[in-house]
Amino acid sequence: MSQLSETTDGHLLKAITDACDGRIIQMPGPMAVTGVYPERSPPFKTIKLKGIEEFLLASARIGNRQPIILKLTPMDAVDYEAIEIESNKITQFEALEKHLVDHLGGYFNLLLGEAGADGLDAPYIASGHSLNAAITIFRREVEPLLARIKATRLAKAEQAAALAYADNDDWGTW
Structure with missing residues (x-):
């Protein structure tokens, strides 16, 4: 990556480009x-x-x-x-702004899920926000999530590596 x-x-950029x-x-x-x-x-x-x-x-x-x-x-x-x-x-393009804000909110929810955030306490981007307001919320809330996402990915990779050797006859478990 x-x-x-x-x-x-x-x-x-990925959320908006998508x-x-x-x-x-x-x-x-x-x-x-x-x-x-x-x-x-x-x-x-x-x-x-x-x-x-x-x-x-x-x-x-x-x-x-x-x-x-x-x-x-x-x-x-x-x-x-x-x-x-x-x-x-x-803001002059109402349908376009709603499309971009909704897409940004959806991408933000994917990041929250990847970080393992609790759905009830998690922040969200409402569909009625302006694009710049949604971007401000996104930037403010994603910054602390990045460390959690990185830790979650590392833990999953370590668990996958440990499980890869567990059932292998060449490595086995003693």
Whole structure:
């Protein structure tokens, strides 16, 4: 496993990237967004969209000023490769925000299960949260879980190794 996937940001990125399923996203209205031009220097330029454009939810990355930046690829022929939308602008896309928050909450529940957290006392990410609020909860709660997850994985590996030799005739038990 890569080093990033063992950090809070790595788990956050995996949860959001898994939610990038190629669904169609329509601009809710006119807005200025960052366009990605791979052949230009610099590769980013602010463009203004009318609000009728449709995009496919392609991927995500960790941002510098915002926690997550989503990459959307255009469905029509345009001169840019993709647009990037910061997580604070996602509130305008109600269905997309709900999808991302639900996916983040589901991934968080998987981590809680892997850490062996008690379901009644465990924190959760409610479906009604904004994306940035859900990310804040995720970061705050996953950090202490990482040590528990690592210890649980190590204990399972040690138990599997011990059981692997127990019934083996070449090693046997005395």
